[in-house]
Amino acid sequence: MSMKTSVIVFCLGLFTSLCMANDKVKSNAEDAGIQNGKKLFEANCLACHAGAMPEAPKIEALNLYSPERIYHALNSGIMSTSALMLSNQDIRQVAYYLTGKQVEDNKKQREQFLCKAGPQAAKPGTQARWTGWGGAQGNQRFQAQETILNPDNVNGLKLKWAFGFPETTRVRSQPTVTASFVYIGSQEGTVYALDADTGCIHWTFDAGTEVRGAIKLHAHPTDGRSILVFGDTKANAYSLDASTGQMLWKTKVHEHILATVTGSVNADQDKVYVPVSSSEVVPAGRSEYECCTFRGSLVALNLIDGSIAWQTYTTPEPIATGKNSAGANNFGPSGAPIWSSPMLDSKRNLIIATTGQNYSSPATGTSDAVIAMDTDTGKVRWVTQVWENDAWNGGCSRKTANCPKEDGPDFDIGTGVILIDTAHDKQLLLVGQKSGLVFALDPDQNGKILWQKRVGSGGTMGGVHWGMRSDGDRLYVGVSDLPTRNPYTKGEPKPGLNALDPATGELLWHLPMPNDCPAETKFRCYPGISAAVSSSPGLVFAGGMDGMLRAVDANNGEVLWEQNTYQPYTTVNGVDGKGGSIEADGPVIANGQVYITSGYDKWAEMPGNVLLVFALPEE
Known part of the structure; x- marks a missing residue:
């Protein structure tokens, strides 16, 4: 072997050894980062996320987070006060431990999913098909203008498109819809x-x-x-x-x-x-x-x-x-x-x-x-x-x-007050509470309580949690009754949907929700209705913590259509999509379509990251 060849072989061997050494140092550093992240998490976070604080997402849900999401929550978000004693590097290592991935500084690019025609002129605010929480003034969550969907054809609803939110495990924002924009x-x-x-x-x-x-x-x-x-x-x-x-x-x-x-x-x-x-x-x-x-x-x-x-x-x-x-x-x-x-x-x-x-x-x-x-x-x-x-x-x-x-x-009280017109030019205020009680108040007598009705056993998650719906003739109330070890509950849980006479509080019908949850799941699946309820003429739409979205006959409570959203979805923007629990924000009905978000990672519920749009097939 020539001297030149020997030098080349030596250099290559040295380079390889240095690379292997660098890889080992890098691997050791990463392992140390994971171990330190584990130590920090166990000292500062484990108790709550292992069940001591029921509202906190389970560790299994945190494992589905992006490292950027965890970093943000600890650095400047909802958990920042729990991380006051942690350095920036500590926070990065906690995120690394939970997700197995390093925090990246760049956001995912979205340009490839922009509409090809570019932004169009949005409709004026007065032309919104559904805006804000209640869809219109009064917080009624009643889409009076809907003329396409009805009890005879609602069972034909099919998924039109799904949108996936990147770096998320819950969707807490209710869509606002115009003729052309969401x-x-x-x-x-x-x-x-x-x-x-x-x-x-x-x-x-x-x-x-x-x-939110x-x-x-x-x-x-x-x-x-x-x-x-x-x-x-x-x-x-x-x-x-x-x-x-x-x-x-x-x-x-x-x-x-x-x-x-939050509201x-x-x-x-x-x-x-x-x-x-x-x-x-x-x-x-x-x-x-x-x-x-x-x-x-x-x-x-x-x-x-x-x-x-x-x-x-x-x-x-x-x-x-x-x-x-x-x-x-x-x-x-x-x-x-005030979170309503x-x-x-x-x-x-x-x-x-x-x-x-x-x-x-x-x-x-x-x-x-x-x-x-x-x-x-x-x-x-x-x-x-x-x-x-x-x-x-x-x-x-x-x-x-x-x-x-x-x-x-x-x-x-997590529900926004509903204002309705009744007979004889009389108005009522309607409100539901996590206790499982519903109240009618007189707006002309400084909020005097006219009647109260128990529709559920109550609990930390309701009872009546996020929202009810009324058009003046009937009041539709979803009940969660999720077991949360709350000692103040009354009676047996009654997860389901109820119709009340708003003038008297009389129960007109009750639809119990079946427990069709999988026998084994690492997240909490429960059939109760915590999310707000919405409606259009003749129909009531309600989503459950089990991921089920149902359309119900407003007159008698008969289930006319249902869709299990707890499943993977192919999304229009290329993000891996998965449905989960339907929580907080309720269905939106507009333009003959039903919009619903699916996925919630608190209270050990089922994570997800999708907006789903259902419509009747085009003929």
Whole structure:
């Protein structure tokens, strides 16, 4: 062998050895990253995600997250307070441990799925087929304009298209629909303008954090162009140009670090009304946390520029009340969040909101209540409390030092108030509660309770959880009754759908939901209806935590059509799609089509990431 050849062989061998050494160092570093991530997760997160905090996603659900989603949640999202002592590298290693993948800095490109024709002019806000939470004023969730679907042909519904949300395991945004556009938010913070016919993307907007609830399509107060208004989980409110996605303004609506917008905003001619909730119940589960300093509020913004017109809080400002048994400072009163959609009563110049429980003692008269405020000033005109002495936080689930003396029952009002017309020019307010109770209130007698009816046993997830539907003749109520170890439940669970006479509360019919869940599943499958219920003439649409979507005869409760959404889907945008539990946001009926989101990763429910659109086949 020549000297030259020997040198080449030596160099190649050295290069190979160095590469192998580098690979080994890299492998060891990655293994160390996983091990450190495991250690950090077990020290800071495991207890809640292993079942001590039932609302927290199961570890099996976290394994389905993208590393970017976990990084965002710990760095600046809902779990950021639990990661205050973690470095940026620590957070990356936790994400690596849970997903087996490193955090990437670049978002997935979407250009290949843009509509070929480019953005088109959106319809004015007045032309929306379904906008906001209730579809129209009154929060009724009744699509009176639907003329295509009826009880005779609804069993012909077929999947038209499916859209997959990347980097997500739940869909908490209800679509807003025009003749040609669908507007919807996502868990990873992207707002999409989709084509209503094909599902292709007209434009996207990056809010940077989860957008929940329904986006409100509205007319701009000066030039009449279509705009979108909505909130995010960092307590920001936005206005966008509906045609282009260009941001018109962005406003922080609450000063608390854990404030969030879960409920859908509402709007009138010149104001946007933003309900503010909080995630403070989660860190309150730690005994060393100084609980609690958040208080719910409703914020009115000027529609034209996003400036704050008024802000009304649901409790007095929290003050020091002593120390818990672990030595941490306690504060109160607190809580009474608004995580439902407020309802506009233009006849009485009111915006009416519902509240949740207090987070700490003392319990107030404004928790688990219906609160009516003047739309011009925010002044509280009347309060009707439907459950007294409700104070609860995550410490009650974990049996730690911050659980208030009331210890529940955690019976928030999660449904937005419904305003209906009845006979003899009389109006009623209808509201459902997690207790399993439904109430009718008199808007002309300061919210006086006229009747109450129990439709379920109640629980932390309902009872009546997210929404009901009424057209004035009947009230349709979905019942969850998901078992959650809540000691305040009454009677046996009754998961199903109910029709009530809104004038009297009389039960007209009850449709129990069969338990067709698989015998073995690593996620919780349950037949109850937690998501909001919707309807069109002659039909009621309801989605279950088991992933079943059903169309029911409004007159007698007969099931006319059903679809199991708990399955994989081929999506129009190339994202791996999978349905799961149907939660929170309900079906939307528009243009002869039914829109439903499927997938929810909290409370150990079945994750998913799809928007599904069903329609009658074209002849």
